[in-house]
Amino acid sequence: MRVGTGHAHGKIILIGEHSVVHGQPAIAIPLRHLPVTVTLQETTNAQQFVSDVFTGTMAELPGLFDGIRVLVDRLLRRFNEPECPFTLTVVSKIPEERGMGSSAAVATAIVRAFYDFFDTQLDQQTLLATVNIEEMITHGTPSGIDAATVSADQPVWFVKGAPLTHFAMHTHAWLVVGDTGVTGQTGMAVNSVKELLTDPDQPGVGEHLINHLGALTKAAADALQHDQRKQLGLILNQAQSDLATLGVNHPVLQRLIDAANQTGALGAKLTGGGLGGCMFAVANDEQTAKQIATSLKQHGAVATWLEPLTAL
Numbered sequence: 001m002r003v004g005t006g007h008a009h010g011k012i013i014l015i016g017e018h019s020v021v022h023g024q025p026a027i028a029i030p031l032r033h034l035p036v037t038v039t040l041q042e043t044t045n046a047q048q049f050v051s052d053v054f055t056g057t058m059a060e061l062p063g064l065f066d067g068i069r070v071l072v073d074r075l076l077r078r079f080n081e082p083e084c085p086f087t088l089t090v091v092s093k094i095p096e097e098r099g100m101g102s103s104a105a106v107a108t109a110i111v112r113a114f115y116d117f118f119d120t121q122l123d124q125q126t127l128l129a130t131v132n133i134e135e136m137i138t139h140g141t142p143s144g145i146d147a148a149t150v151s152a153d154q155p156v157w158f159v160k161g162a163p164l165t166h167f168a169m170h171t172h173a174w175l176v177v178g179d180t181g182v183t184g185q186t187g188m189a190v191n192s193v194k195e196l197l198t199d200p201d202q203p204g205v206g207e208h209l210i211n212h213l214g215a216l217t218k219a220a221a222d223a224l225q226h227d228q229r230k231q232l233g234l235i236l237n238q239a240q241s242d243l244a245t246l247g248v249n250h251p252v253l254q255r256l257i258d259a260a261n262q263t264g265a266l267g268a269k270l271t272g273g274g275l276g277g278c279m280f281a282v283a284n285d286e287q288t289a290k291q292i293a294t295s296l297k298q299h300g301a302v303a304t305w306l307e308p309l310t311a312l
Contacts, residue, residue: 004117
């Protein structure tokens with residue numbers, strides 16, 4: 001019996017969320033300590049799907065899994081075995097609806113598992129194009145930054161309309177990600193930024209903030225490449241201030257950000273759409289990162305994750 005395995009991991013937006021919608025750059029970071037593993041095992045009958053969320057036949061997949069269902073169907077047809085019986089098992093450590101790339105990571109691991117199962121080479125361009133099948137159904141018009149980051153070992157530099165590029169980091173900082181437990185409101189947050197940009201009572205305010213966030217993103221890339229950890233923290237704090245002025249902060253996010261900064265973080269900010277979701281802090285070393293994680297939990301974080309940037 002044939003068996004195929006595929007892997008991927010989570011991601012966060014380090015800086016540039018919201019401003020990236022308006023032409024500025026963004027940086028996404030792989031979270032390799034939040035893995036996804038997919039195993040595709042040939043069986044004698046039926047096509048089964050197994051996960052923490054749903055277990056049953058592919059035909060019984062609920063609407064939430066439409067993207068996966070279509071992706072699997074396309075892959076089976078691509079390899080000319082649409083009736084191939086199998087069990088597809090998904091094991092994911094990535095929380096859903098937290099801006100950590102859960103859907104893209106699962107899709108990436110599925111594509112890699114299928115290519116492994118059918119013993120076929122898979123290049124990055126084909127991987128991203130195939131993952132996009134699922135992402136188009138799940139997210140409508142994905143930017144591609146999730147798929148590029150959950151399948152990569154290096155940070156992604158993203159500018160709307162331009163090719164995605166990766167860059168190497170040379171830093172010894174640590175990331176501490178904290179989950180507020182409050183579902184983010186990305187659509188509402190994006191609209192809030194649009195309203196500020198067109199507010200006749202505050203002419204130029206929104207545009208200035210967007211441009212400043214773009215400049216901060218460029219400075220953050222330089223700090224990451226030259227191990228300027230303190231500078232990176234200052235940059236992230238400035239970005240958080242800009243995002244708060246844009247109207248996408250949340251009291252629970254701010255409580256965790258303040259707790260991180262009071263526990264020795266070099267800097268901290270929200271990540272993703274905002275109005276809930278997750279935040280993260282940058283720590284100088286692992287010990288401080290662990291102390292920040294403890295503080296975040298004491299201040300209401302429902303989960304925390306640590307990621308060394310040294311390995312990227």
